[in-house]
Amino acid sequence: MATETDTTNIDARRLVHRLPDDVLLHGGIVFSILLMASPLLLAVIMSTQSTTEVYQVTNLGLGSKGLSNYSDALVNYDFSTYMLNSFVMSVIVVVGKVTLSLFAALALVYYRFPYERAVFMFILLTLLLPVPVRIVPLFQLMADLGWTNSLLALTGPYVASATAVFLFRQQFMGISASLVEVARLDGVGPLTFLFRVLIPMSRGMIAGVCVITFIYTWNQFLWPLVVVTDKSSQVVQVGIRYLQGSAQAGLTQWGLIMAGAVLALLPPLVVLIVLHRPLLRTLTIQQK
Amino acid sequence: MSTATKPYDSTLQAALLLLPTAAVLVAFLYYPALETFRLSLYETLFLGQRQTWTGLGNFVSLLTSDVYRYSFLITVAFAAVVVFGTLGVSLLIGYLIFSVDVRSSVYLVAAIWPYALPPAVAAILLNFILHPNLGIFTHYLELLTPFTLDWFNDGPQAFAILAVVAVWKQLGYNIIFIVAALNNIPEILTENARIDGVGRFRMLYKVYVPMIAPTMTFLVIMNTIYAFFSTFPLVDLMTSGGPSDATNFLIFKLYRDAFQFNSLGLASAQSVILFVVVSILMYLQLRFASGYGRYGG
Numbered sequence: 090m091a092t093e094t095d096t097t098n099i100d101a102r103r104l105v106h107r108l109p110d111d112v113l114l115h116g117g118i119v120f121s122i123l124l125m126a127s128p129l130l131l132a133v134i135m136s137t138q139s140t141t142e143v144y145q146v147t148n149l150g151l152g153s154k155g156l157s158n159y160s161d162a163l164v165n166y167d168f169s170t171y172m173l174n175s176f177v178m179s180v181i182v183v184v185g186k187v188t189l190s191l192f193a194a195l196a197l198v199y200y201r202f203p204y205e206r207a208v209f210m211f212i213l214l215t216l217l218l219p220v221p222v223r224i225v226p227l228f229q230l231m232a233d234l235g236w237t238n239s240l241l242a243l244t245g246p247y248v249a250s251a252t253a254v255f256l257f258r259q260q261f262m263g264i265s266a267s268l269v270e271v272a273r274l275d276g277v278g279p280l281t282f283l284f285r286v287l288i289p290m291s292r293g294m295i296a297g298v299c300v301i302t303f304i305y306t307w308n309q310f311l312w313p314l315v316v317v318t319d320k321s322s323q324v325v326q327v328g329i330r331y332l333q334g335s336a337q338a339g340l341t342q343w344g345l346i347m348a349g350a351v352l353a354l355l356p357p358l359v360v361l362i363v364l365h366r367p368l369l370r371t372l373t374i375q376q377k
Numbered sequence: 378m379s380t381a382t383k384p385y386d387s388t389l390q391a392a393l394l395l396l397p398t399a400a401v402l403v404a405f406l407y408y409p410a411l412e413t414f415r416l417s418l419y420e421t422l423f424l425g426q427r428q429t430w431t432g433l434g435n436f437v438s439l440l441t442s443d444v445y446r447y448s449f450l451i452t453v454a455f456a457a458v459v460v461f462g463t464l465g466v467s468l469l470i471g472y473l474i475f476s477v478d479v480r481s482s483v484y485l486v487a488a489i490w491p492y493a494l495p496p497a498v499a500a501i502l503l504n505f506i507l508h509p510n511l512g513i514f515t516h517y518l519e520l521l522t523p524f525t526l527d528w529f530n531d532g533p534q535a536f537a538i539l540a541v542v543a544v545w546k547q548l549g550y551n552i553i554f555i556v557a558a559l560n561n562i563p564e565i566l567t568e569n570a571r572i573d574g575v576g577r578f579r580m581l582y583k584v585y586v587p588m589i590a591p592t593m594t595f596l597v598i599m600n601t602i603y604a605f606f607s608t609f610p611l612v613d614l615m616t617s618g619g620p621s622d623a624t625n626f627l628i629f630k631l632y633r634d635a636f637q638f639n640s641l642g643l644a645s646a647q648s649v650i651l652f653v654v655v656s657i658l659m660y661l662q663l664r665f666a667s668g669y670g671r672y673g674g
Contacts, residue, residue, distance in 0.1 A: 122487045128502045146516045193398040200391035215406045222652045226412030249401035273384035308495040310610040326497040354498045361493035373557040
């Protein structure tokens with residue numbers, strides 16, 4: 090009897106508390122999300138304004154320029170070239186890194202060979218060598234190879250990665266042993282095994298690695314700044330720097346700069362939104 | 378993995394499969410890294426054309442240089458502000474998202490999108506919104522509070538503004554891991570505390586945070602690495618290290634010494650110091666943040 094009243098009491102209390110609590114929760118989330126997105130929303134608005142409109146600081150209406158700041162950035166400030174370069178660079182790194190890492194993981198998980206552990210450590214230890222640790226000799230190497238100002242310099246150092254090998258290795262190790270046994274008994278060759286069994290079973294992980302790599306590569310700034318000096322080979326992140334420099338004669342054309350920034354953000358943002366599921370799954374595995 | 382489940386044993390084939398990865402890692406990671414160590418022992422003159430052995434001379438001049446010591450100090454301070462700022466805000470937002478029982482991922486995607494935000498874009502957007510004369514945020518801040526934004530001339534303000542940009546950009550990454558970790562806590566472990574009528578935010582700090590401690594440790598380390606290595610575009614586009622070195626962080630100083638002043642030996646010595654930093658962080662990560670994975674997400 091006593092327990093029954095207790096539970097009804099709790100239920101009643103919950104009912105009373107429930108509604109305002111939920112409203113508060115949702116309100117809190119919507120508020121934080123809007124706050125986080127506000128610089129972007131403001132940038133989108135300002136990117137439609139003329140310089141005069143931008144200089145009336147509190148003018149928050151859509152501007153008179155429409156999309157012409159965007160076409161101006163793309164056509165007159167070379168953003169179409171920069172965007173294309175960024176895109177080609179990112180796709181090459183994604184394809185190269187995924188291919189190389191799948192091969193390496195295949196060897197690590199399904200082959201018996203001497204010094205397996207040492208080879209794996211050799212790959213993993215490169216986590217200690219981010220670009221700033223080797224930037225001076227790496228730049229000299231690119232100069233010696235004649236690779237500066239080229240896609241080779243932008244992509245070459247990025248096509249192998251400890252993280253991707255590690256993730257594919259984890260993924261392969263999770264594939265059931267009985268399936269591997271069947272493949273072994275049937276005498277399936279390693280490449281057939283990779284393309285017919287492993288890759289189809291690892292689609293989510295591969296998609297995740299592709300998203301992480303695409304976003305990471307697209308967002309590179311320091312290395313392209315150092316290794317590319319020829320504007321026609323430059324990527325869009327450094328293009329923002331050029332735009333900032335050239336738009337500063339007289340009144341700074343902030344509408345134009347905002348349009349360039351929005352363009353430079355769009356591809357990784359779209360990739361994140363479309364492929365957030367495999368991204369989330371893959372990232373949280375990486376941590377283990 | 379037992380050898381029984383390894384169906385192939387051709388060492389040659391394994392070597393061929395590993396070759397492309399190994400070749401790239403040797404050519405573009407190990408070789409330049411070793412070269413960095415070698416170069417750090419030389420003084421380079423005439424735009425890098427001539428090298429003279431100086432032993433630990435570069436390290437001595439760095440460690441006795443007021444500019445470098447100051448740069449090191451403010452980088453550590455910046456990392457601390459960015460790490461704890463990011464974790465605090467992400468924890469709050471992540472917990473709110475975890476608390477609503479909506480399984481739709483709309484909220485989550487709307488909260489994690491800064492993961493895709495290029496640091497250069499983050500810098501240029503906030504450069505405008507927080508601009509001392511033109512920024513709309515600046516306008517209302519100065520209208521509603523006695524505060525004046527003058528970060529083009531005021532060092533501490535420039536430092537704070539860069540921290541805000543760095544935190545903003547890093548929120549997405551942190552929220553991803555925090556929400557995943559919270560969702561991994563078995564419900565039965567939190568039920569008892571919930572019936573006691575403990576307030577929502579007391580629950581967060583007393584119950585949830587201790588349970589996701591491994592994830593928090595992981596994020597502390599990842600955010601530190603981020604603050605040290607990935608904030609170059611922010612400095613480059615917003616402050617150029619100024620005013621009066623207030624934002625001359627290690628990575629920016631390294632870039633300038635290497636590519637504007639051509640002090641390749643000195644810059645390499647700075648790279649070596651950064652290598653020590655990243656090694657310590659990775660060691661701490663292995664020691665404290667991995668090998669769990671039960672509630673770690």
